[in-house]
Amino acid sequence: MDDQEVSINKIPRLLGQESFIKWKVLFEVAVNYNDTELWNSITDGQYIPSQAANNNVVIEIQMKKRDDKALSMLKLGLLWEILTRVNHHMTAKKMYDAVIKMFEGNVELRDIKKDRLKHQLDRFKFKEGERLKLVLQRFMTIVNEIRTIDLQISDFKLNKKLLSSLSGEWYTTSKLIKEKMNFPNFNLDDLISFLQASEHEMIENNMIREEKPSFPVRIALVALVGNLPIKSQ
Template structure:
């Protein structure tokens, strides 16, 4: 929603976060009228962008800020719930290991789910740390490929996509032998 509303008009996001513009004088000038219009646009975008279940949660909200706060709490939970989720996903990240018989695709999907959750919760993990984490959890049978990657590539700029691509190439070569 953040990106969608900002793409429409960056001032609309201010209305979402700060609440509506309310003119202080009785007669509105043209600037006041435009600002008042901007009070309604993000509300319309939010309401049109949600389903009927979500609408029932926010139908009593009067301002865009109230709607946003309600949706945010509904999806992220309270601060305490958010902190609990951050702790849970951080623990999953720290304890991440490869399961017996897991494919590179499955490893990547599971790992990406954890790192995406942390990013959405405001706790992103840098791409280089993600690459290093995957390299650390590779089984001993991957040691030669891991050494080749660390020697050939600059781990500070190696992306997860490149790493996963390299690992999938090795898997394909091993299975074709």
């Protein structure tokens, strides 16, 4: 078994509020990797046979075993102090929902968090002297929270915000992306990869601190897009 399989098979542990967002994503990945039906038990609840199925005992036993396994995986993923607060729940869904409520709060609190994240995104901008790597790290911290709380913001809006938040030395590159590439169809990962490649190219050509790269450098930046869509003329 290679390192990746070991990593996926290992159940991530929820240690506290600071690790909750990461845990929520990685726990779903780990459970789905083992058995998609286990994750269905956690999100949809234990299967209950209908009267039309004549209360099929075999199916009921199978679903109960699957839910017990999902419940055990969930317990293994919780710090002891957290587990003791939700251990009275007898199904995987009820325990998982209790954990989510514990760290995300009720509907009203989630709405407050969504408003906070919108405000953080609106106010986001680069800090004086900050390199691209740190800008992207701070930006993606906000984006990852947005994605885990089901706050719907399109990649197009995120891309526009990111480009508008860069320092003046990125003016020409940002303009190039918006005007020469098929910008509305860029996803955020494409944009980040392109910016990182552009920074590398600009550093190699000693252009990172100049306002505008020379024409040959701009041509090189276009070439770095590779198979990304180019805006038709």
